[in-house]
Amino acid sequence: MTSPAQPVLADLRDQISADPDRFSSSLFTRLFAATPSLRDLFPVEMAPMRTTFAQVVEHLLNGILAEDGHADLVEFLAQLGRDHRKYGVTSEHYWVMYDALMAEFAQMLADRWTQESYDAVSHAMMLVTGVMRGAAESVAGPPVWHARVVQKFTINRERAVVRLVAEPNAPVYRAGQYTEVQIPQWPHAWRNLSLATPPSPRRELEFHVHAIPGGHVSGTIVRSTEPGDVWTFGQQHGTMAVDGDRPVLMVAGGSGLAPLRALLLDMARYADNPETHLFYGTRHPGELYELGVLQQLARTNPWLHVTAVAETEDDPWWIDGAPDPRQWGFDLRFGRVGEVAVDYPNTLSRHSLEPRDWRDHQILLSGPAPMVFHTQLRLRAAGVDPSQISHDPLN
Numbered sequence: 001m002t003s004p005a006q007p008v009l010a011d012l013r014d015q016i017s018a019d020p021d022r023f024s025s026s027l028f029t030r031l032f033a034a035t036p037s038l039r040d041l042f043p044v045e046m047a048p049m050r051t052t053f054a055q056v057v058e059h060l061l062n063g064i065l066a067e068d069g070h071a072d073l074v075e076f077l078a079q080l081g082r083d084h085r086k087y088g089v090t091s092e093h094y095w096v097m098y099d100a101l102m103a104e105f106a107q108m109l110a111d112r113w114t115q116e117s118y119d120a121v122s123h124a125m126m127l128v129t130g131v132m133r134g135a136a137e138s139v140a141g142p143p144v145w146h147a148r149v150v151q152k153f154t155i156n157r158e159r160a161v162v163r164l165v166a167e168p169n170a171p172v173y174r175a176g177q178y179t180e181v182q183i184p185q186w187p188h189a190w191r192n193l194s195l196a197t198p199p200s201p202r203r204e205l206e207f208h209v210h211a212i213p214g215g216h217v218s219g220t221i222v223r224s225t226e227p228g229d230v231w232t233f234g235q236q237h238g239t240m241a242v243d244g245d246r247p248v249l250m251v252a253g254g255s256g257l258a259p260l261r262a263l264l265l266d267m268a269r270y271a272d273n274p275e276t277h278l279f280y281g282t283r284h285p286g287e288l289y290e291l292g293v294l295q296q297l298a299r300t301n302p303w304l305h306v307t308a309v310a311e312t313e314d315d316p317w318w319i320d321g322a323p324d325p326r327q328w329g330f331d332l333r334f335g336r337v338g339e340v341a342v343d344y345p346n347t348l349s350r351h352s353l354e355p356r357d358w359r360d361h362q363i364l365l366s367g368p369a370p371m372v373f374h375t376q377l378r379l380r381a382a383g384v385d386p387s388q389i390s391h392d393p394l395n
């Protein structure tokens with residue numbers, strides 16, 4: 001960006017960051033006044049949307065003002081454009097947004113809205129809306145697809161497994177990916193959920209959901225989803241995959257097992273796989289609900305080793321009657337799953353407490369963000385190179 005634009009865009013960025021809600025409220029008022037039908041694309045409750053919108057515009061202005069990183073900015077905008085297809089955003093809407101942004105910025109700059117500042121702001125907003133529109137137009141296929149719930153079972157009061165069958169035109173995904181999901185009870189609310197199964201010719205999908213405290217969508221899935229519900233899906237994301245050229249360490253926390261489970265089921269289709277050690281951890285032993293499936297997998301696939309991990313030795317009162325995880329024949333350890341994996345003894349030297357050396361492994365982490373963060377730190381302290389470790393984005 002040429003230098004005359006810098007002060008103008010920096011000024012707008014500072015005004016937005018000083019009062020983000022005022023900016024977003026005013027912008028959305030302009031947008032809905034210009035094209036009232038746009039209101040239907042947004043949720044009833046606009047507060048979270050206003051916050052996110054201001055953050056994104058601030059991020060974009062920072063990106064434009066930065067000396068470098070413009071290729072990342074363009075990719076971010078392109079992804080944003082592709083993501084917006086699922087909301088029903090059309091090419092025409094980008095012009096409406098451009099006009100609303102220009103009008104808002106003109107008001108914010110007041111008597112500093114000169115030809116020069118108009119040119120600078122217009123150039124930046126053309127870039128933003130143009131890249132998003134171009135990327136959205138270049139995607140083939142419908143913006144959304146659907147699948148019908150055929151089965152749901154609750155594991156305990158907080159967790160459920162949901163199985164669906166996708167419509168015939170559903171896109172192909174890769175094992176280990178996550179997808180954008182909207183449930184009928186919460187129109188306009190999109191969440192990312194990892195697929196717990198690899199692609200199947202019968203178009204069956206499985207999701208493992210933990211009702212996070214205060215999570216409207218995850219809570220509704222666990223409590224109210226029923227066979228017959230139709231879920232809507234957007235795009236698939238994620239690059240977690242097994243390279244196959246070295247042994248693999250997988251560390252899964254709670255429902256974070258889902259994408260690793262999909263990868264393991266996919267690997268089990270082939271005879272030749274790298275040695276893989278999965279550490280599967282939850283807070284309480286009775287929450288280790290997938291050990292039956294993992295036992296079947298480990299029995300028939302000698303390359304797979306599973307260690308079950310729980311933070312506590314006993315279950316709380318509300319996990320009633322869960323079988324002892326050791327009945328599945330797995331080693332059960334206590335502690336945080338990442339710590340247990342990093343400190344796991346080297347079985348080759350059974351009489352020493354020397355920990356296993358993971359430095360030649362490909363490492364995949366999946367679970368709550370603090371667990372992924374904490375496990376990464378512990379692995380790096382144990383000499384693992386960060387390039388060996390992958391995980392999905394933490395937010």
Ligand SMILES: NC(=O)C1=CN([C@@H]2O[C@H](COP(=O)(O)OP(=O)(O)OC[C@H]3O[C@@H](n4cnc5c(N)ncnc54)[C@H](O)[C@@H]3O)[C@@H](O)[C@H]2O)C=CC1
Nearest residue numbers: 194253254255256281282283336337366367368370371374
């Ligand atoms: N692709 C992915 O990365 C996926 C991530 N998730 C995320 O995984 C999470 C699953 O939640 P839950 O099932 O409730 O797991 P959880 O809260 O029961 O924790 C599971 C494991 O993480 C460890 N852990 C938790 N907090 C930790 C901390 N601060 N430091 C170190 N270790 C910690 C626990 O010791 C336990 O072993 C959700 O936040 C969900 O968003 C779920 C599915 C896929």
